[in-house]
Amino acid sequence: MHKVISTAVIKRLPRYYRYLGELRKKEVVRISSKELSERMNVTASQIRQDLNNFGGFGQQGYGYNVEYLYTEIGKILGLDEEHQVIIIGAGNLGQAIANYADFARRGFAIKAVFDVKPELVGKEIGNVRISAMSELKDYIMKNKPDIVALALPKEYAVDVANDVVSWGVNAIWNFAPVELRLPKHVVVENVHLTESLMRLSYNIRALKNKQENEAAQYDAPGVETESAAAKE
């Protein structure tokens, strides 16, 4: 499995996994790509194509075995191993991450949380004690966490990311609104909330434009679009 898989496919895999997990809970044994596609709003041929990247799993006219597909996608996603996660930043976002029960269920164990603020050190979030940033280096060297979540202001994110990478960390889950430039052997996954909100805002505007455009075409054929829309 050493070929390059497109990011679009990688984006869909966790959705398949989540959905198959729901089916599994409902004790559904088998599902066709057609049913899967209707529920997930992806075409059936897209699903077949996506899964063919990893060698198939389905049988023509017979559908997918839910349990098997769930397990196999889990392996592709690396969920058959536990991941040790530490969080840097114990503000609202760091606390939200530390307390998010879904992660533990998927094998992502929050092992430690660090913060610069002395008044936070020693407190507990989730079931984890907040440690001082001065303890971070020793902790990482000793425990070699798999993933470091950066939930701290962007002014500090770049330096802290460089530090933890120099101490041996290879995977960063970055919540700070900044582009990290790290060596090639380091994997970075960004959660940029402001960008997500901007995409929403873009789509609100795009939909409004489309609706106004359609209304204009319908109400006043031949009339210039902008002014017709402005009448609304």
Place this chain on the structure above:
Amino acid sequence: MHKVISTAVIKRLPRYYRYLGELRKKEVVRISSKELSERMNVTASQIRQDLNNFGGFGQQGYGYNVEYLYTEIGKILGLDEEHQVIIIGAGNLGQAIANYADFARRGFAIKAVFDVKPELVGKEIGNVRISAMSELKDYIMKNKPDIVALALPKEYAVDVANDVVSWGVNAIWNFAPVELRLPKHVVVENVHLTESLMRLSYNIRALKNKQENEAAQYDAPGVETESAAAKE
């Protein structure tokens, strides 16, 4: 601007916007697509192509005017209008969203927060008082918020989403790990944290496979990959 823009382009626009905002703060007046591309890790031709979707903005051999491009991309993203946002769910995640200063700066104003828990109602987060869910309908009918952020457990997310849409809401920012099926005129932007973590996990595994594969090819040409890698 009524043509369909690919989601990949829409995904990159907020990054351009963020980065141009940083340049603007540093009082950079002009930037070439080459420089922009180096800083952003996107090819120069990709940048030109992306911006051509919206009619260009650059001049051959002269680069982009930072201020102008920043303003224009802001308009495309709908950031020239203020958006009124309400948050449903005042747990850690809801609080993190309510307190995230970056949003206000971009014109996303958090106007109200709702929660079912009586012990939270009346408390303040950000500068906003937490209201009871029983007040939600009246609030929406009266204030017509632009965006509803769902930061509540997935068991409730589907019903609440259907409710707020029936009360006139057209844009949902969904943090609950569930697929919302809403009418076509409703815009949904999902932030699925567990899926993000799974993509990170996938990439950790993929990188490890790649490294083992390369090591195996280098160390023991002709020897079967798996066992060679296992020696590592």
